[in-house]
Amino acid sequence: MALGLTSEHLELAAAVRGWAQRHSPAQAVRAAADSEDRGAGRYRCELAPSLASQGLLGLHVPEAEGGQGYGLAELAVAIEELGRALVPGAFLPTVLSCAILTEAGLSGPAAKLIAGLADGSRIGAVCLAAGLAGEPGPDGGLTVTGDAGPVLAGSMADIIVAAVRTGGRAIWVALDAADLQVTGLDSLDLTRPLARLHADRVAVPAERMLTGLADSTVASLAGIMFGAEACGIADWAVHTAAQYAKLRHQFGRPIGQFQAVKHRCALMLTQAEQAAAAVWDAARTAPGGDREFAASVAAAVALDAAVDVANGCIQTLGGIGYTWEHDAHLYYRRAMSLRALLGPSAYWREQVARLALAGASQSVQVELPAGDAEFRAQVRAELAEIAALSSEERAHRLAAGGWVAPHLPRPWGRDAGPLEQLVIDAQLRAAGIRVPNLYIGAWVVPALIQYGTPEQQERFLLPTLRGDYLWCQLFSEPGAGSDLAGLTTRAERVAGGWRLNGQKIWTSLAREASWAICIARTDPAVPRHGGISYFLVDMRADGVSVSPLREITGDAMFNQVFLDDVFVPDDCLVGGVNGGWRVARTTLANERVSLSQSWAFGSGVPELLQVAGAADEVPLADVGRCVCEGRAIDLLGVRVTLKRISGTDPGATGSVRKLLGMRIAQQISELCLAMSGGSGATAASYGQPVGADGKPNGGHWARQVLLTRALTIGGGTTDIQLNIIGERMLGLPRDPDPPTA
Numbered sequence: 096m097a098l099g100l101t102s103e104h105l106e107l108a109a110a111v112r113g114w115a116q117r118h119s120p121a122q123a124v125r126a127a128a129d130s131e132d133r134g135a136g137r138y139r140c141e142l143a144p145s146l147a148s149q150g151l152l153g154l155h156v157p158e159a160e161g162g163q164g165y166g167l168a169e170l171a172v173a174i175e176e177l178g179r180a181l182v183p184g185a186f187l188p189t190v191l192s193c194a195i196l197t198e199a200g201l202s203g204p205a206a207k208l209i210a211g212l213a214d215g216s217r218i219g220a221v222c223l224a225a226g227l228a229g230e231p232g233p234d235g236g237l238t239v240t241g242d243a244g245p246v247l248a249g250s251m252a253d254i255i256v257a258a259v260r261t262g263g264r265a266i267w268v269a270l271d272a273a274d275l276q277v278t279g280l281d282s283l284d285l286t287r288p289l290a291r292l293h294a295d296r297v298a299v300p301a302e303r304m305l306t307g308l309a310d311s312t313v314a315s316l317a318g319i320m321f322g323a324e325a326c327g328i329a330d331w332a333v334h335t336a337a338q339y340a341k342l343r344h345q346f347g348r349p350i351g352q353f354q355a356v357k358h359r360c361a362l363m364l365t366q367a368e369q370a371a372a373a374v375w376d377a378a379r380t381a382p383g384g385d386r387e388f389a390a391s392v393a394a395a396v397a398l399d400a401a402v403d404v405a406n407g408c409i410q411t412l413g414g415i416g417y418t419w420e421h422d423a424h425l426y427y428r429r430a431m432s433l434r435a436l437l438g439p440s441a442y443w444r445e446q447v448a449r450l451a452l453a454g455a456s457q458s459v460q461v462e463l464p465a466g467d468a469e470f471r472a473q474v475r476a477e478l479a480e481i482a483a484l485s486s487e488e489r490a491h492r493l494a495a496g497g498w499v500a501p502h503l504p505r506p507w508g509r510d511a512g513p514l515e516q517l518v519i520d521a522q523l524r525a526a527g528i529r530v531p532n533l534y535i536g537a538w539v540v541p542a543l544i545q546y547g548t549p550e551q552q553e554r555f556l557l558p559t560l561r562g563d564y565l566w567c568q569l570f571s572e573p574g575a576g577s578d579l580a581g582l583t584t585r586a587e588r589v590a591g592g593w594r595l596n597g598q599k600i601w602t603s604l605a606r607e608a609s610w611a612i613c614i615a616r617t618d619p620a621v622p623r624h625g626g627i628s629y630f631l632v633d634m635r636a637d638g639v640s641v642s643p644l645r646e647i648t649g650d651a652m653f654n655q656v657f658l659d660d661v662f663v664p665d666d667c668l669v670g671g672v673n674g675g676w677r678v679a680r681t682t683l684a685n686e687r688v689s690l691s692q693s694w695a696f697g698s699g700v701p702e703l704l705q706v707a708g709a710a711d712e713v714p715l716a717d718v719g720r721c722v723c724e725g726r727a728i729d730l731l732g733v734r735v736t737l738k739r740i741s742g743t744d745p746g747a748t749g750s751v752r753k754l755l756g757m758r759i760a761q762q763i764s765e766l767c768l769a770m771s772g773g774s775g776a777t778a779a780s781y782g783q784p785v786g787a788d789g790k791p792n793g794g795h796w797a798r799q800v801l802l803t804r805a806l807t808i809g810g811g812t813t814d815i816q817l818n819i820i821g822e823r824m825l826g827l828p829r830d831p832d833p834p835t836a
């Protein structure tokens with residue numbers, strides 16, 4: 096998913112992509128890389144005027160100052176697209192310098208600098224490295240001396256924004272490059288020059304001093320804009336790798352069918368998606384404390400993503416990727432150069448941790464499109480009535496009114512679209528109403544709506560939505576886990592129904608459940624998926640016996656279930672004889688969605704911060720990494736919702752979220768255990784994240800570490816998720832079918 100979500104952003108991205116294809120195709124990028132000046136001359140003469148005429152250099156500049164009057168979000172979309180095309184020259188440094196000057200609120204004659212940068216008549220650069228020092232000059236200005244760099248596109252620039260240390264603090268200034276000695280450096284990024292600055296008592300007038308500008312503002316803007324370019328690089332690299340993996344054959348197969356390659360590409364995609372979510376969030380956040388946090392997350396996530404994914408692309412391309420001729424190294428070089436200039440990712444992760452521990456808001460804000468006020472009022476009124484009922488009546492009304500799962504079709508749900516779902520969700524919370532947790536019922540209900548008979552729907556749906564029926568899922572068997580089609584539980588025809596015999600395993604909630612969904616083989620002669628049927632089994636029926644199975648925590652949440660001549664009547668067969676596989680697939684798909692929405696099974700970022708606040712030693716960069724990942728997962732969810740609201744297809748981002756959610760919950764518990772010191776060796780037990788002594792509760796975290804191992808196994812293992820992402824999101828070839836017996 097690219098940065099932009101709205102149709103306006105998608106149109107802008109398409110227009111910028113079209114511009115890049117016309118003005119800076121791959122041959123032009125190559126020519127810049129092969130040229131002495133790294134494409135600087137062509138940028139100044141051709142690309143900058145053309146970018147300016149398209150309004151791209153001043154996208155984020157207020158109209159009064161000669162710009163287009165959009166915001167950082169639009170600029171980030173443009174930067175991403177130009178990064179994807181690896182456009183040579185000084186677009187990024189120019190718009191960054193321009194944004195800094197705009198936020199500094201330059202006035203008087205100096206304000207003309209902004210207009211010059213926006214209309215392409217001047218090129219800007221920003222020195223992110225320290226080294227310049229100043230002393231008070233005449234008329235309130237500064238006299239600047241020192242060396243600083245490297246500066247991206249410094250040798251091309253007319254205006255260079257830099258920090259000058261004076262009187263124990265840093266003041267940002269806008270320097271004329273002509274007043275400095277600018278020495279070109281050999282650039283790792285072959286498509287953009289680099290320079291070092293030397294200032295020898297350069298006089299900076301007061302009007303060029305950006306006195307109100309905080310370091311954090313510059314850092315945030317740089318993090319967002321470098322991050323946006325990093326997203327373009329990462330996206331190019333994922334798709335280049337995936338494309339190649341579909342075409343390149345080795346050992347008689349496309350290499351994308353080998354899981355080592357497929358999973359690498361899928362992981363690359365997840366990293367690129369996280370980067371896009373983080374940068375999108377930072378670019379849409381208004382200046383202030385929240386933006387500093389969001390921008391630090393973006394910088395920590397996106398720059399690493401670009402480097403790692405470009406590296407993965409080279410690895411996937413093999414020998415070709417290592418050649419000078421392939422463009423992969425040009426992207427890799429740019430990614431590494433961006434990260435080197437912005438500062439190490441560990442610094443950004445630590446910054447994220449510091450801000451989070453200091454109370455930076457963790458909640459992801461979504462600005463909903465103005466909805467139908469009448470609809471909100473109507474929902475509020477109906478829910479107010481329900482809130483006043485007794486708990487039993489309330490459960491009835493919630494189920495009968497379709498409030499439990501409003502996205503489902505009526506009468507089971509409310510046919511609510513994405514925006515209506517959000518409104519209902521908000522109003523339920525406002526009314527203090529908790530809808531019942533259906534557990535496995537949450538994925539039984541959609542399967543019955545799609546495949547159940549009217550009688551089955553009548554009999555099971557309302558009681559399930561009311562929370563009267565607790566379900567369990569009799570799918571896995573000792574010999575059939577990921578590959579469910581290998582199951583051996585048999586269902587044989589008898590008068591009025593079926594007799595089931597077999598063993599199920601790892602069944603959650605089997606002792607508590609009143610009903611089960613069960614898949615069994617009804618035709619052994621038909622291979623694999625073909626001969627399977629889907630049954631609803633009464634857990635109190637004769638022949639059903641449940642024996643608890645102890646887990647690694649010592650608890651016994653899941654079970655073995657033995658089916659011994661269990662009679663299941665015909666009216667409990669769903670989806671027809673031998674038609675069970677598609678019903679099971681629907682069930683499993685809904686299970687993945689459900690689990691991706693409740694990734695914090697175990698512990699989340701708030702508990703992590705609580706523990707970090709109590710620990711003697713805090714590995715800040717590791718804490719920051721988890722905070723970043725947790726936030727990226729939340730943002731992915733929000734972006735899926737917003738895409739649905741805007742009517743565009745979110746793709747399979749839910750699978751990415753499920754994969755990342757499983758990982759982060761494990762990582763958080765591992766990190767908290769590490770911060771617990773010696774108490775982590777105490778018996779794994781239930782408890783609070785921080786003990787009564789104010790120290791991290793090692794026993795609790797040991798238990799959480801054990802408990803969260805389940806996340807990467809149940810509901811589809813990590814490897815199975817990576818297969819789904821690789822195949823459904825990147826179009827890589829499916830694993831070969833197993834040989835038929």
Ligand SMILES: Cc1cc2nc3c(=O)[nH]c(=O)nc-3n(C[C@H](O)[C@H](O)[C@H](O)COP(=O)(O)OP(=O)(O)OC[C@H]3O[C@@H](n4cnc5c(N)ncnc54)[C@H](O)[C@@H]3O)c2cc1C
Nearest residue numbers: 568569570571575576577601602603805808809810812814
């Ligand atoms: C806490 C918990 C609750 C559960 N609850 C239920 C439940 O209520 N009902 C139910 O039916 N089941 C339940 N399960 C079972 C769960 O669905 C299975 O454990 C899971 O599908 C994996 O199957 P398996 O254990 O047989 O492992 P296997 O499929 O044997 O996998 C073993 C290893 O091989 C890898 N592997 C397998 N196939 C592939 C492949 N094609 N490509 C790459 N790698 C592969 C896996 O990733 C894994 O690392 C639960 C499991 C847990 C941990």
